[in-house]
Amino acid sequence: QVQLVESGGGLVQPGESLRLSCAASGFTFDLYWMYWVRQAPGKGLEWVSRINFDGRTTSSADSVKGRFTISRDNAKKMLYLQMDNLKSEDTARYYCATCTSEYKECDFRTTVRGQGTQVTVSP
Numbered sequence: 001q002v003q004l005v006e007s008g009g010g011l012v013q014p015g016e017s018l019r020l021s022c023a024a025s026g027f028t029f030d031l032y033w034m035y036w037v038r039q040a041p042g043k044g045l046e047w048v049s050r051i052n053f054d055g056r057t058t059s060s061a062d063s064v065k066g067r068f069t070i071s072r073d074n075a076k077k078m079l080y081l082q083m084d085n086l087k088s089e090d091t092a093r094y095y096c097a098t099c100t101s102e103y104k105e106c107d108f109r110t111t112v113r114g115q116g117t118q119v120t121v122s123p
Helices: none
Strands: 003-007 010-012 020-026 034-039 047-050 056-061 068-073 078-083 090-099 118-123
Touching: 003 090, 020 034, 020 090, 020 118, 034 068, 034 078, 047 068, 047 078, 047 090, 056 068
Parallel strands: 010 118
Antiparallel strands: 003 020, 020 078, 034 047, 034 090, 047 056, 068 078, 090 118
């Protein structure tokens, strides 16, 4: 079955960087659009960035545009999120997520997600 295991979260100060990683297994990784989504305490799920199946098309939410970069390595079945110039409002649990139809983008709320990794940005 689909397994997504995130890593790389932690506690950092504003302005610092983190790189999140996601190891995928149990499905044909290079056929699916992938997302990073996040959920802050007391708030709903928010999409952060997405990438198409071959890595050539990406997009990010306005709140992170220019600071976060999504990428993937299909040979290694890995998804990444490089987060630079982190802000306190980026504090959230970050989830790696996959769409469930081959080659098609999807609504992030319909994705299958991992357990997440916590990112805390605090002075």
